[in-house]
Amino acid sequence: MSHAEPVVVAPGPAPAPAGAPLDPPSPQRGATGRLVRSELRLVFGRRRNQVLLAGLAMVPLLIGLMIWLTQDTSTRGEGPGFIGRVSQNGLFLVVAALFLCLPFLLPLTVGIASGDSLAGEANAGTLRYLLVVPVARARLLAVKALGALAFVAAAVLAIAVVGLIVGAALFGVHDIALISGGSVPIGNSVLRVAGIVLYVGVSMTGLVAVGLFFSTLTEVPIGAMAATVVTAVVSAVLDTLPALASIHPYLLTHHWLDFAEFLRIAPDSHVLWTGVGVQAAWVAVFGALAWSRFTTADVSS
Amino acid sequence: MTGLPTGVRGSAPGTPPEGSSVPGAAAPGTGTSAARTTTTATAIRPAAEPAVGGTSAIRTSGLTKRFRSGQVAVDHLDLEVPRGAVFGFLGPNGSGKTTTIRMLLGLVRPTSGQAWLLGEPMPDAAAGVLPRVGALVEGPAFQPYLSGRANLHRLEAVDATADPRTAADRIDAALDRVGLTAAGSKKYRQYSLGMKQRLGLAAAMLRPRELLLLDEPTNGLDPQGTREVRHLIRELSAAGTTVLVSSHLLAEIEQVCTHVGIMSRGRLVLSGARSELTDSRTTRATVTTTATDAPAAARVLTGLGLSDVSVTGDRVDGLLGEVPPDRVSAALVGADVPLLGLDVRRPSLEQVFVELTGEGFDVAR
Structure with a gap:
């Protein structure tokens, strides 16, 4: 930003500006904090998002109740993955709920949060007014990404916290029996479940970046949301095709279920970091695409 | 809209709007005779071109926007709005007014040509210039599920250079100015078209501005509301703010303008002090x-x-x-x-x- 110096141009009276020039604007302290708080208020204050969070929090509640009600029947202990273990240990309700939400409900949440971020503002016409306030486009993109990430984190946490409370209330919290046999004491068990929650949260970041990019392409938020969910679904489908085995390690969803590593006696940090690394790569690529698109696009909405 | 102009600073009392002394007014004959033979711009220009950007509130040079569809929305536009003017930016729907305003504000990148706001190049100097510019672009737009006041708070929070300590007062003053004080806590979704338009004007006046770009500010307003907007423009102008007001309804704003530019098919067909154009x-x-x-x-x-x-x-x-x-x-x-x-x-x-x-x-x- 270059401020025009009061240049003495030529002899003769300089034309006096009718409106006395205002002070050159300078950023106020705490401006970034105000921007972030405003964005979070917008995201979390919206009724649709609140309903979505409440709906996700219902998942562990429903699973827990279902298992609790059927635990004395013949179907006890049946079901996919971690479900069967829930009745032995409430901690597993957290894991089971996240496991059930991973294929669709969490991608849907990511799609809504990130797909709506910029396309929603464009659709409402508010994007142009934000930009002329002004706010730098890169800054707005960063804040929108932060808002989407915060919402996805809240969604994962909502599932985990409700899972923990319901699981503890219905089944109690005990030492975890590990996949590879043996068990770990309760303090360590809680830490491991926290690790799973964190890993699932980090696993969503790549998809958030993808959704943010889609959101810069369109003024139709539902389109960006759908495209984001479809990306996750397609990735999961590709992951099942043996012919594509060579690209499997790089797929967005390939490492999502590696959170199970936390349930081994000695979690292999290499496996976990590979998953984190793949997410980081997706964030880098689609973050850069979103940035290059959004900072140069014409805003005609 | 009867409140005091509390939102306007820099109101040098007694300074007449520059519109009364137009550069080039000394030679009216040259501009007028040209206008009869050609339909290209007949802008009445200052005798000496000012330095790049210059002292004009708005200046464009060869500004052109060709959309990807191939349609040329704005075609080599040379626009000049002197400081202190109330510039009526007129033309039928689809004549390129809004695209021009979008380019001035840095929302749309010109295909070629340049634009200056308050003497500084756009969009490069946006961060320094736009806080001094209020704008209403192609109708108001706010978050529908927030109240009018909450929407203004949102814009205020986005503005890195606005003083948060005075935010509440400035928001109250802006709402008062457009007559929305009572409806400030109503959800934007429930606003009538006229109220939405008023909220858009309030947002443009959230802080003291040197320049206001008002695109179709009377859209959706009843005759009384239109009169109030005209009154507001006069008031702002008297306080020293340069105002560009666009409209496809000539009669609505003709009377408040000191200067007029008329667009047709992406070109400026006429521009100058209003008194001379209708001479x-x-x-x-x-x-x-x-x-x-x-x-x-x-x-x-x-x-x-x-x-x-x-x-x-x-x-x-x-x-x-x-x-x-x-x-x-x-x-x-x-x-x-x-x-x-x-x-x-x-x-x-x-x-x-x-x-x-x-x-x-x-x-x-």
């Missing part, structure tokens, strides 16, 4: 005489140099051009033509526009 060039004189003397009167008028002279019953009508009206009456009396009435009508801007472009004003492309 003698298209002023018509209508002489009322007796039916028998009408042909004689027509001969006198033609002899004086009036053009487009026509006779209808006892009336003779002609374009005055550069002929002063008093010579008409003197010549008729001198030729012994009974002069029962002489009517001299300055054309409205709309008539000027129709004359220049050969189109009705409200015709979209």
Whole structure:
């Protein structure tokens, strides 16, 4: 930003500006904090998002109740993955709920949060007014990404916290029996479940970046949301095709279920970091695409 | 909108709007004669071009926007709005006004050409310039599920250079100014079109501005609301703010403008101080005489140099051009033509526009 110096141009009276020039604007302290708080208020204050969070929090509640009600029947202990273990240990309700939400409900949440971020503002016409306030486009993109990430984190946490409370209330919290046999004491068990929650949260970041990019392409938020969910679904489908085995390690969803590593006696940090690394790569690529698109696009909405 | 202009600072009292002394006003003949032969811009320019950017509130040079569809929305636009002016940016729907405003604000990147706001290049200097510029672009837009006041708080929070300590007061003042104090806590979704428009104006006046770009500010307003907007523009202008106000309805804003630019098909067909544009060039004189003397009167008028002279019953009508009206009456009396009435009508801007472009004003492309 270059401020025009009061240049003495030529002899003769300089034309006096009718409106006395205002002070050159300078950023106020705490401006970034105000921007972030405003964005979070917008995201979390919206009724649709609140309903979505409440709906996700219902998942562990429903699973827990279902298992609790059927635990004395013949179907006890049946079901996919971690479900069967829930009745032995409430901690597993957290894991089971996240496991059930991973294929669709969490991608849907990511799609809504990130797909709506910029396309929603464009659709409402508010994007142009934000930009002329002004706010730098890169800054707005960063804040929108932060808002989407915060919402996805809240969604994962909502599932985990409700899972923990319901699981503890219905089944109690005990030492975890590990996949590879043996068990770990309760303090360590809680830490491991926290690790799973964190890993699932980090696993969503790549998809958030993808959704943010889609959101810069369109003024139709539902389109960006759908495209984001479809990306996750397609990735999961590709992951099942043996012919594509060579690209499997790089797929967005390939490492999502590696959170199970936390349930081994000695979690292999290499496996976990590979998953984190793949997410980081997706964030880098689609973050850069979103940035290059959004900072140069014409805003005609 | 009867509140005090608390939102306006820099109101140098007694400083007249610059519109009264237009650069180039000393040579009106050059601009006007050119306008008759060409429909390209006839902007009345300062004798000496100011330094790049210059002292104008708005300046564009060869500004062009060609959309990917190939449509040229704005075609080599050279626009100049002096500081202190109320610039009426007129033209039919689809003539390129909004795209121009979007380019001025850095929302749309020009295909070629340059634009300066308050002397600084756009969009490069946006961070420094835009806080001093308020804008209403293509209708108001706010978050529907937030109240009017919460929406203004949102814009305030986004503004890195606004002082958060004064935010609440400035928001109250802006709402008061547009008459929305009572409706401030209502959800935006529940606002009528007129209230939405008012909230848009309040947002543009959230902090003291040197320049306001108001795109169709009277859209959706009833006649009373339109009057209030005109009053507001006058008030802001008197306090020293430069105002660019666009409209496809000429009559609504014609009266508040000191300067006018008329767009048609992406080009600026006319631009200059309003008083000059509607001056003698298209002023018509209508002489009322007796039916028998009408042909004689027509001969006198033609002899004086009036053009487009026509006779209808006892009336003779002609374009005055550069002929002063008093010579008409003197010549008729001198030729012994009974002069029962002489009517001299300055054309409205709309008539000027129709004359220049050969189109009705409200015709979209």
